[in-house]
Amino acid sequence: MxxxxxxxxxxxxxxxxxxxxxxxxxxxxxxxxxxxxxxxxxxxxxxxxxxxxxxxxxxxxxxxxxxxxxxxxxxxxxxxxxFGMDPLQLEPFMKYCREHGVHFDVNTAFEMYVDQVEELAGPVRFMYENYLMLPSNLPAWEELSGPVVKLTAFGESADMDRVYGDWSKWNLPLNMLRSGEFFIDLMHRDxxxxxxxxxxxxxxxxxxxxxxxxxxxxxxxxxxxxxxxxxxxxxxxxxxxxxxxxxxxxxxxxxxxxxxxxxxxx
Missing domain, CATH: 3.40.50.1000 (HAD superfamily/HAD-like)
Known part of the structure; x- marks a missing residue:
C-alpha cells in the first residue's frame, strides 16, 4: 500500500x-x-x-x-x-484542582493560562520549559483570545491516577483522556x-x-x-x-x- x-x-x-x-x-x-x-x-x-x-x-x-x-x-x-468548549463546563474541574492542590492549565488554540504564573516553580516550571511553552495568568473567560480547547491537569503519576479515578465517577460532559503518564486532558466530547x-x-x-x-x-x-x-x-x-x-x-x-x-x- x-x-x-x-x-x-x-x-x-x-x-x-x-x-x-x-x-x-x-x-x-x-x-x-x-x-x-x-x-x-x-x-x-x-x-x-x-x-x-x-x-x-x-x-x-x-x-x-x-x-x-x-x-x-x-x-x-x-x-x-x-473544537471549542463552554468554559463553564470546566469550572467544577478547576475547583477540584484548586481544592486538591492539582496543577492545571487552560488552553486556547495558541495561548496557555494558569492561575499564578509568577508562582510556577520546581517540577511544574521544569515541565513547561521542557515543552517550550510558558503560560500567562488566567483572565476572566470573556477576556480570552479565543475558544477554550483543552484543560490539562499535571502531576505525579499516582496523583493523576487518583484524579482520573475521581473524575471518571462524574457525569462527564467532556472527553477525558490520559495524554501522558503525568497528564490528564479535558476537551470537547468530539x-x-x-x-x-x-x-x-x-x-x-x-x-x-x-x-x-x-x-x-x-x-x-x-x-x-x-x-x-x-x-x-x-x-x-x-x-x-x-x-x-x-x-x-x-x-x-x-x-x-x-x-x-x-x-x-x-
Missing part, C-alpha cells in the same frame, strides 16, 4: 527521551516528504511548540494540536478547525486525534487506507485505529500496542525511522 498521509505523535514517538529528533529519524521523515508523503504532526502540544519541529525538518502543511482539538496550518498559523485526522484526510483527498499513523500513548489510540496502518512504538502501554496494526522499535531506538523505512520507503 502506498501511504500518502503520515501522522506522527511527537512526545514519546518522534522525539526521544531527551526531547530531540535524532538525525536518523529527521532525515528519514524528510526523505518520505521528498517522495511525496504528506507529514502531519498529531500531538497533545499546542501549535506554537509543535510547528517548530515541522519547520526544523523543512516541512509545511498542518499540525493537529491539543490532541485533536485544533488543526493549524504551519506556514500561516491559520486555524483550520477547532475532540480526538482520530476525529481530527479523519477530517484532515478527507479535506486533503486521502482515503482512510492511504493514512499511516504512529503513536505511543492512550491519546493516540483513536488515530491508530482510524488509520489504514496504525503503528505503536515499543515504549507504548500494552493497550496501545493491542490497538495498533504493528509495533516498531522505541522512541530511543529511532522507531519512527524504522517504521517509515518499512512501510513508506521500501
Amino acid at each position: 502506498a501511504y500518502k498521509l503520515v501522522a506522527l505523535d511527537v512526545d514519546g514517538t518522534l522525539l526521544n527521551d531527551d526531547h530531540e529528533i535524532t538525525e536518523k529519524t529527521r532525515n528519514t521523515v524528510m526523505e518520505a516528504a521528498k517522495q511525496g508523503v504528506e507529514i502531519v504532526l498529531c500531538t497533545g502540544r499546542g501549535p506554537l511548540n509543535s510547528i517548530p519541529f515541522m519547520k526544523s525538518m523543512g516541512l509545511g502543511g498542518y499540525v493537529i494540536s491539543h490532541n485533536g482539538a485544533a488543526t493549524v496550518e504551519v506556514e500561516t498559523q491559520k486555524i483550520v478547525h477547532q 475532540a480526538s486525534k482520530g476525529n481530527a485526522l479523519k477530517q484532515l484526510a478527507a479535506n486533503r483527498g486521502y482515503q482512510q487506507e492511504e493514512v499511516l499513523a504512529i503513536g505511543n500513548y492512550f491519546n493516540d489510540i483513536t488515530m491508530l485505529t482510524f488509520a489504514g496502518m496504525g503503528i505503536a512504538m515499543d515504549n507504548s502501554p500494552v493497550e496501545v500496542k493491542a490497538a495498533a496494526n504493528a509495533v516498531t522499535t522505541s522512541n530511543n531506538e529511532d522507531g519512527v525511522h524504522e517504521a517509515l523505512v518499512k512501510y513508506c520507503l521500501s
Whole structure:
C-alpha cells in the first residue's frame, strides 16, 4: 500500500527521551516528504511548540494540536478547525484542582493560562520549559483570545491516577483522556486525534487506507485505529500496542525511522 498521509505523535514517538529528533529519524521523515508523503504532526502540544519541529525538518502543511482539538496550518498559523468548549463546563474541574492542590492549565488554540504564573516553580516550571511553552495568568473567560480547547491537569503519576479515578465517577460532559503518564486532558466530547485526522484526510483527498499513523500513548489510540496502518512504538502501554496494526522499535531506538523505512520507503 502506498501511504500518502503520515501522522506522527511527537512526545514519546518522534522525539526521544531527551526531547530531540535524532538525525536518523529527521532525515528519514524528510526523505518520505521528498517522495511525496504528506507529514502531519498529531500531538497533545499546542501549535506554537509543535510547528517548530515541522519547520526544523523543512516541512509545511498542518499540525493537529491539543490532541485533536485544533488543526493549524504551519506556514500561516491559520486555524483550520477547532473544537471549542463552554468554559463553564470546566469550572467544577478547576475547583477540584484548586481544592486538591492539582496543577492545571487552560488552553486556547495558541495561548496557555494558569492561575499564578509568577508562582510556577520546581517540577511544574521544569515541565513547561521542557515543552517550550510558558503560560500567562488566567483572565476572566470573556477576556480570552479565543475558544477554550483543552484543560490539562499535571502531576505525579499516582496523583493523576487518583484524579482520573475521581473524575471518571462524574457525569462527564467532556472527553477525558490520559495524554501522558503525568497528564490528564479535558476537551470537547468530539475532540480526538482520530476525529481530527479523519477530517484532515478527507479535506486533503486521502482515503482512510492511504493514512499511516504512529503513536505511543492512550491519546493516540483513536488515530491508530482510524488509520489504514496504525503503528505503536515499543515504549507504548500494552493497550496501545493491542490497538495498533504493528509495533516498531522505541522512541530511543529511532522507531519512527524504522517504521517509515518499512512501510513508506521500501
